[in-house]
Amino acid sequence: MYAAVTLFVFMCLTATAHADHHQPCHSPNMTGFMSVVSFKGDVKAYGAFTYDSMGKKLRFRSNESHPSNGSLGLDLLMFFEEGILYEIDSKNQSCEKKTLHCNMHPLDIPDDATFLSTLHSGSSSIEGEGLKVSVWTGSLPDKKGHYSMSVTMRCLPVAALYFTESASLIISNIDVEVEIKDPDLLVVPSFCLGQPLEETPEGTVNSFLSEFM
Template identity: 20%
Template sequence: MFSVQLLLVLFAFAHSSTTLEPQKCTSPSTLQGKETSFDYERRFEREALWVYDADREAVAWYETVDLNSTRAAYHDIWLWKERAWFRFNIRTRQCTRRELTLPFAILKVPSNAQFIASRYLGSSAAEGENLLVNVWVAQDEDVWSKYNSERVFTDADCLPVYVAKFRPTSVERSTFFNLTRTISRPDLFVPPEECAQ
């Protein structure tokens, strides 16, 4: 009888430990990878080499953007310590500079986020062919507006996988892949010469 009760307690503990809410996490301080974004309502698509450095408080994109069927290539650099956002048009060699007014946001699960679910991405057909991710929802704000968001991070390393920003008139969805913790292109944080004029 004692062994049956012990088994029931162990089963209940094992079941409860698999349904616990994961801890909110912070991504590694440096990341580089690919990002694709789209917003059907605004007819916007972007493919980019994406670089993130929390210590520098900087994010950069080397991107191709399609907006309303017009294609352009940009090098965007957001440098919070300088409160500067540079947008360099690669074709025209024109550079615009804007002020960044919001504080730098460390890449993490926001403090006001609510846990929704854990899911496996990939296949269960073979070992090591899937990845445990956690889905969170939150209210957020960027340089354009406040919005609700859905964010998906890997369970093991808190790497961003997917972000959806729900605004009153549109939804922007971004997917991250081929991420590394090292930055092989630190030059992407340096504004081109044309931006100094």
């Protein structure tokens, strides 16, 4: 894992930029699985996601079907347009409703991202033995750091790298399907309705990435 990450970073950093004629694409509706791993090799989380690209909604549930030692058990429902984050505990029928300060997440390229390069993973000359991706980079608005995201030519997210002074992560996606299989996952659970918005401690920034950094 570490060697693969190092190689990917090297390719991203040594590629030639051609930002003048590329515009960030936006991902379609998706269902799939996501892994969050630190550069030290620690598995932060692994779980299923459902993403509504039009409604700007994301549900991520980790450590359910594939529990791992040290990984986080999370159930997050994020409404990016409304700026609301729900941390859900279905077992205890409870939740926390928080302000979502940053709408950046690993399933969509930010509008201000810069195109870095087009890369081939595997072989570009043997049919069926390679994957062509575009790589985009930018800075993290709420942290001192930057990111690099790779997507397929149809804008399906493959992996995202996040670098900060305190931590670095690689987030990768597998078994992605371009549909919302269970729309109910993007609906606020009944036991969360009417939940008051919690006050955010000074200096705290709630975001998808802040759950792991």
